[in-house]
Amino acid sequence: MSEPKVFSSQALTIKVREDGPGFILEWTGKSNEREPGKFITPILTEIMEKAGQNPVVLDFGNLEYMNSSTITPIIRILDTAKKNKQKIKILYKKALKWQDLSFSALTIFKTEDGQISIEGV
Secondary structure, three states: OOOOEEEEEOOEEEEEEEEOOEEEEEEEEEEOOOOOHHHHHHHHHHHHHHHOOOOEEEEOOOEEEEOHHHHHHHHHHHHHHHHOOOOEEEEEOOOOHHHHHHHHHHHHHOOOOOOEEEEEO
16 A cells, blocks of 8 residues: 555645545545635545545544535535446544534435445444
């Protein structure tokens, strides 16, 4: 397995590591930029292109905070994954109220076949 790639912008860090044929993106710190999509979207787009039909996990369990603007690029990548029949899983910390509120709202993207899953752990 290769070394993880680390992307940082202000207080947000996204660590990307290969997991077999797929990828895990671990989000840490805080996403409080006014336009976080400028940083987040290129990373998500590149990983989804590299992953193809292999699974991608977005792990938000260690994220301390994200503003409402951060959810937009996440919704866009879920929508793209759904259209392209790509596998994506969102993991969040259910015990953190703000994460539970933010990510449970994304369950509308969840698919019966598990192609897209949103899981509070």
